[in-house]
Amino acid sequence: MIILGIETSCDETSAALVENGRVILSDQIHTQEIHQKFGGVVPEVASRNHVVKIFEVLDAVRKEAGMPLEKADAIAVTQGPGLVGALLIGLNTAKGLSYAWKKPLIPVHHVEAHLYANMLHYGDLPYPFLGMIISGGHTHLVFVSGPREYEVVGRTRDDAVGEAFDKVAKMLGLGYPGGPVVDRLAVEGNEEAFAFPVPVPRDNPMDFSFSGLKTAVRNVISENEQAKKEDICASFQKAAVRALTQRVELFYKKQGAWPLAIAGGVAANSAVRAAFTELSRSHGVPFFVPPLRLCTDNAAMVAALGYDLFREGAFLDYNKALSLNAFSSLSFA
Numbered sequence: 001m002i003i004l005g006i007e008t009s010c011d012e013t014s015a016a017l018v019e020n021g022r023v024i025l026s027d028q029i030h031t032q033e034i035h036q037k038f039g040g041v042v043p044e045v046a047s048r049n050h051v052v053k054i055f056e057v058l059d060a061v062r063k064e065a066g067m068p069l070e071k072a073d074a075i076a077v078t079q080g081p082g083l084v085g086a087l088l089i090g091l092n093t094a095k096g097l098s099y100a101w102k103k104p105l106i107p108v109h110h111v112e113a114h115l116y117a118n119m120l121h122y123g124d125l126p127y128p129f130l131g132m133i134i135s136g137g138h139t140h141l142v143f144v145s146g147p148r149e150y151e152v153v154g155r156t157r158d159d160a161v162g163e164a165f166d167k168v169a170k171m172l173g174l175g176y177p178g179g180p181v182v183d184r185l186a187v188e189g190n191e192e193a194f195a196f197p198v199p200v201p202r203d204n205p206m207d208f209s210f211s212g213l214k215t216a217v218r219n220v221i222s223e224n225e226q227a228k229k230e231d232i233c234a235s236f237q238k239a240a241v242r243a244l245t246q247r248v249e250l251f252y253k254k255q256g257a258w259p260l261a262i263a264g265g266v267a268a269n270s271a272v273r274a275a276f277t278e279l280s281r282s283h284g285v286p287f288f289v290p291p292l293r294l295c296t297d298n299a300a301m302v303a304a305l306g307y308d309l310f311r312e313g314a315f316l317d318y319n320k321a322l323s324l325n326a327f328s329s330l331s332f333a
C-alpha cells in the first residue's frame with residue numbers, strides 16, 4: 001500500500017510517497033529560507049510560500065518516485081499542531097487531491113508523526129519504549145506501551161527546547177534556525193565557561209522548563225561583552241542537553257529502563273545524540289534516533305504514521321474529508 005504524505009505545519013513544504021508505512025519511495029523537502037532574514041518564522045510569509053511551492057514539491061515527488069501520484073492508495077496530511085495558515089495550505093491541497101482522485105484522507109498529528117521517523121529508519125520499534133519528541137515547537141516525553149498507545153509523562157511548561165536554541169542564537173546574532181549553528185559553534189567552545197541552570201518544575205519534575213535558561217543566557221550576554229560566542233553556545237547546550245537526559249534518568253529510576261527513541265529537529269543535535277547514546281549504553285537499553293534528514297519536518301514521517309492510522313480505520317472517505325479543519329494546537333494522547 002502506498003501513502004502520499006503532505007506536511008506544511010511550519011516552514012518546510014514537504015511531500016513524500018511511502019510504501020507500507022516503512023519504505024520511502026520519494027521524500028521532497030523544501031525549506032523556506034526567506035525566514036532567515038526575519039530571525040524567525042513569519043506565519044503569513046510561511047503560508048504564502050507553501051502556496052507557491054506545494055505543487056512544485058509534489059511534482060518533484062512524482063518524478064523521483066517515477067509514478068503518478070494518483071496511484072497512491074491514500075493521502076496523509078498534517079492537521080496540527082502548527083501555524084494554522086500554514087497547515088491549511090497542506091490540508092486544502094490534500095482535500096483537493098483526495099476529492100479529485102477519490103482517495104481516502106488521513107489526518108495526522110505532527111508530534112506523533114515525528115516519532116514515526118524512527119519506524120522509517122529501523123522498522124517497528126520494540127514496545128514498550130520511551131519516546132522523546134524535541135523540536136522547535138514541542139518538548140514531550142511519552143511512554144509508548146504499544147502501537148499508538150501513548151502516555152505523556154512530561155512536557156514543557158514554557159518554551160520548547162528548539163525554541164531555546166533559536167532564541168539563544170538570535171541573542172548572539174547567529175541567525176535562524178539557531179540549532180544547527182549553536183551545535184557547530186559549541187564544538188569550539190568551553191562548556192564549563194558558564195554555569196547555566198537546569199530548571200525543574202517542583203510539582204512535576206518530569207516536566208521541562210527552558211525560559212529560565214534562556215534568561216540566564218541573556219544576562220550573561222548583557223553583563224559580559226567579552227564572552228566568546230562559542231563558550232556561551234557550549235555552556236547553554238550542555239545545560240539544555242542535561243535538562244533532557246535528566247528527565248530520562250529520573251523516569252528510568254522510577255519506572256525501570258526501557259528502550260529510548262528520540263525524534264524532532266533537536267534530535268539532530270550532535271551533543272543530544274552523543275548524550276543519549278551514552279545514557280542508553282550505560283543502562284543497557286536500545287537507542288533509536290532518525291537520520292538527520294528525518295529529524296526535522298518531513299512528509300515521509302506523516303505518510304508512515306498515516307499507514308498505521310489507515311490500517312486502524314482512522315481515515316475519511318474523499319466525500320467526507322472536505323469538512324476537515326486544521327488546528328494550531330491539538331492534544332497528543
Ligand code: KG4
Nearest residue numbers: 135136137162177179180265266269296297
Ligand atoms: O522538528 P522541526 O523541524 O520543527 C518543529 O516541529 O518544531 O524542528 C525545528 C527545530 C528548530 O528549533 C531548530 O533550531 C532545531 O529544530 N534544530 C536543532 C538542530 N537542528 C535543528 N537544534 C539543535 N541542534 C541542531 N543540530
Ligand code: ZN
Nearest residue numbers: 114135296297
Ligand atoms: Zn516538527
